[in-house]
Amino acid sequence: MTIAPESRPLLPVATTPHYARGKRAAATCYWKCADQCAHPAPNPSANEYFRDVASKALSRRVMLGGMAVAAGAVVIGAEAIGAEPAAASTLAGKGHGYGRGKGLSFGPIETQDWTVDDVVVPEGYEWSTIIRWGDPILPGGHAFDVTRQSPAQQARQFGYNCDYLDILPSNPRHLRSMVETRRGRRGLLVANHEYTNRDIMFDDSYDDATKRAIERAAHGMSVVEVVRRREGGPWDYLRVAPKNRRIHMDTEFTIDGPAAGTDAMRTVEDPTGTKVRGTLNNCAGGTTPWGTVLSGEENWHGYLITSGEDERDARYGIETGSTRYGWELDDPRFDTRNAGYENEKNRFGWVVELDPYDPTAAPVKHTALGRFKHEGANVIIAPDKRVVVYMGDDERFEYVYKFVSKNRMRDGDDRRTRAYNKTLLSEGDLYVAKFQGDSPAGEIDGSGSVPSDGAFDGTGEWLPLVVDGESAVDGMSVEEVLIWTRIAADRVGATKMDRPEDVEPNPFTGNVYVACTNNSQRGSAGREAATEMNPRNANRDGHIVEIVEGDQTSTWFAWNLLIVAGDPSVNDSTYFSGFPADKVSPISCPDNVAFDTDGNLWISTDGQPSAIQKCDGIFRVTLTGRERGNVEQFLSVPRSGEACGPLVDVRDKMVYVNVQHPGDDGSFAEPTSYFPDYLDEGERGPVGSWRGPRPSTVQVYKKHGGRRWW
Numbered sequence: 001m002t003i004a005p006e007s008r009p010l011l012p013v014a015t016t017p018h019y020a021r022g023k024r025a026a027a028t029c030y031w032k033c034a035d036q037c038a039h040p041a042p043n044p045s046a047n048e049y050f051r052d053v054a055s056k057a058l059s060r061r062v063m064l065g066g067m068a069v070a071a072g073a074v075v076i077g078a079e080a081i082g083a084e085p086a087a088a089s090t091l092a093g094k095g096h097g098y099g100r101g102k103g104l105s106f107g108p109i110e111t112q113d114w115t116v117d118d119v120v121v122p123e124g125y126e127w128s129t130i131i132r133w134g135d136p137i138l139p140g141g142h143a144f145d146v147t148r149q150s151p152a153q154q155a156r157q158f159g160y161n162c163d164y165l166d167i168l169p170s171n172p173r174h175l176r177s178m179v180e181t182r183r184g185r186r187g188l189l190v191a192n193h194e195y196t197n198r199d200i201m202f203d204d205s206y207d208d209a210t211k212r213a214i215e216r217a218a219h220g221m222s223v224v225e226v227v228r229r230r231e232g233g234p235w236d237y238l239r240v241a242p243k244n245r246r247i248h249m250d251t252e253f254t255i256d257g258p259a260a261g262t263d264a265m266r267t268v269e270d271p272t273g274t275k276v277r278g279t280l281n282n283c284a285g286g287t288t289p290w291g292t293v294l295s296g297e298e299n300w301h302g303y304l305i306t307s308g309e310d311e312r313d314a315r316y317g318i319e320t321g322s323t324r325y326g327w328e329l330d331d332p333r334f335d336t337r338n339a340g341y342e343n344e345k346n347r348f349g350w351v352v353e354l355d356p357y358d359p360t361a362a363p364v365k366h367t368a369l370g371r372f373k374h375e376g377a378n379v380i381i382a383p384d385k386r387v388v389v390y391m392g393d394d395e396r397f398e399y400v401y402k403f404v405s406k407n408r409m410r411d412g413d414d415r416r417t418r419a420y421n422k423t424l425l426s427e428g429d430l431y432v433a434k435f436q437g438d439s440p441a442g443e444i445d446g447s448g449s450v451p452s453d454g455a456f457d458g459t460g461e462w463l464p465l466v467v468d469g470e471s472a473v474d475g476m477s478v479e480e481v482l483i484w485t486r487i488a489a490d491r492v493g494a495t496k497m498d499r500p501e502d503v504e505p506n507p508f509t510g511n512v513y514v515a516c517t518n519n520s521q522r523g524s525a526g527r528e529a530a531t532e533m534n535p536r537n538a539n540r541d542g543h544i545v546e547i548v549e550g551d552q553t554s555t556w557f558a559w560n561l562l563i564v565a566g567d568p569s570v571n572d573s574t575y576f577s578g579f580p581a582d583k584v585s586p587i588s589c590p591d592n593v594a595f596d597t598d599g600n601l602w603i604s605t606d607g608q609p610s611a612i613q614k615c616d617g618i619f620r621v622t623l624t625g626r627e628r629g630n631v632e633q634f635l636s637v638p639r640s641g642e643a644c645g646p647l648v649d650v651r652d653k654m655v656y657v658n659v660q661h662p663g664d665d666g667s668f669a670e671p672t673s674y675f676p677d678y679l680d681e682g683e684r685g686p687v688g689s690w691r692g693p694r695p696s697t698v699q700v701y702k703k704h705g706g707r708r709w710w
Helices: 026-033 060-071 088-093 208-218 311-316 415-421 478-483 485-492 608-612
Strands: 125-132 162-169 186-193 220-227 245-247 252-256 275-277 282-287 293-297 351-354 364-366 378-381 386-392 396-398 400-408 428-437 457-467 500-505 512-516 543-549 556-564 590-595 601-605 617-621 631-636 642-649 654-660 696-702
Touching: 162 293, 162 654, 162 696, 186 282, 220 351, 282 378, 282 500, 311 485, 378 500, 386 512, 400 500, 428 485, 457 478, 457 485, 478 485, 500 590, 512 590, 543 590, 590 642, 601 642, 617 642, 631 654
Parallel strands: 162 282, 162 642, 252 364
Antiparallel strands: 125 696, 162 186, 186 220, 220 245, 252 275, 282 293, 293 351, 351 364, 378 386, 386 400, 386 500, 400 428, 428 457, 457 556, 500 512, 512 543, 543 556, 590 601, 601 617, 617 631, 642 654, 654 696
């Protein structure tokens, strides 16, 4: 039986070195990103701030005038971009006439202290799990037993630390625009599995080699068929179903695009350079209009060893010593010092495309989208039907990217048309963003104070890296640009951002939102100080950038900051587009962003326990009218957990979120979270006597007067 939070057993309070600075678990940083924040950021470039580049000293009038020409005076909001348009912040505040309502009706919850071990939802809603780590999804998979795990069993079970999430209709012919699709009563749940934490997964009965093999099977992705009795009601997953699938480190992937088959992609195991086993550290993602799912390989650097002889490896943070996971002890390809495996490192760091409707199709790694630490990849269709993908490189002082396909999407739901559309990410143009602020340098002092014009805003340019199949970077070939994309972006002078994670276009307006999670090193010795688009030194709380383009294929844009995050009650450097700071839910460390079917922005956070000593959660943000900038917290996740996803369906009045790394600050013997199986002390539950945390997919839905849904 489940019990109320106030009646649950008290959990031990772990102490770690990170807790001297905050309340994020040290284990999360150790396993998830190889402690990247504890090391100097690997971007040593001296890119100049755009405003100070004399050769690019373009006025605001000229910049936006050029944007108008490129866009053909496309209307953005209520105003056309012309020779002297309004600033992006003004345009974004105009009503767009989209949506059918104000979204879900709920009263914002109170922020929860970082020690709370519960999923907290608004009054009138309840939550349940759809699927948990270790739940069997393939034939031969056994019910989860923490004392009897094996690599073969984990390969048949839902993986660990789920991140990106979507639920697609059961038939691709039911796909319309992603904001109009009805999910019906049968669907496909797709989730990423980012990383593992062996300290809370295993007891001492497992030997180290077995632990490592189980971890390799727990990475990757899952596809699971789900059913429900009625729309708007909770889902159950099908334990055995035709489309259920596990992607893990032994799954074969196809490598495509301009870098496929080149010398830098070949190994002794794959002399063709066109296929690779497995996918690593899959973080966020995106869903395409043709019904495939994109997944970003993010902190892959923590799994591989390099000799250090190639200086380019340092730009990605690949280490020369042993790795945390130790997979090099079992498989020589993870130690690229081994003869024949020197290029294995080049085969990770890509955007992966998976077709959940075809369990026999090999997933694809798209080299045309560049290699870096991909948070995710989000798609929108331009007016000329080309496919545009926005991407962020999740590390301090890294960049924002855009891909524009060479070919155009075809309409139709027949098999041939869908097969054609699945080729659209194999060839196209790649760009990186450069931003310009419009305020005097003296007004950007690192404190986060709003400039005298009342907004953080300006203009920008998409700098070409690859165009029309040719390199736009002096001294680098196309394959070099795509394999060492960070170095190419350094050379063209891209703008350093504060950990640009999820980058997502609004499907109603086309405006693009960039979640900059944080950057505590900004303004430190030898590091770039505050800029108008990154206005705080020692930025612990992060911010959201809003980009307004003429259309998605334009190379010019206007931008503004929608939110400069933090807890306004203790931090006076917050900003919410003019909305009163004392009326918002405190928010810190924005990570993933999404849009509901009414066009509202939703933000999930990763790092609030460290920054403001509150549990992470998901938040709705109004984008237009008098409420623009209003932040309302909908959900809070358990202690040490991260809110991933999210997926919000206003029509069904349902919200979905993956709860990642709950209880990461504990151990197997002394768990600090019991999520999601909260049981009375001493009660024997479905997983035996162990009641430790299990990363899970959670669904939130309206209560119906205490009646069951069926």
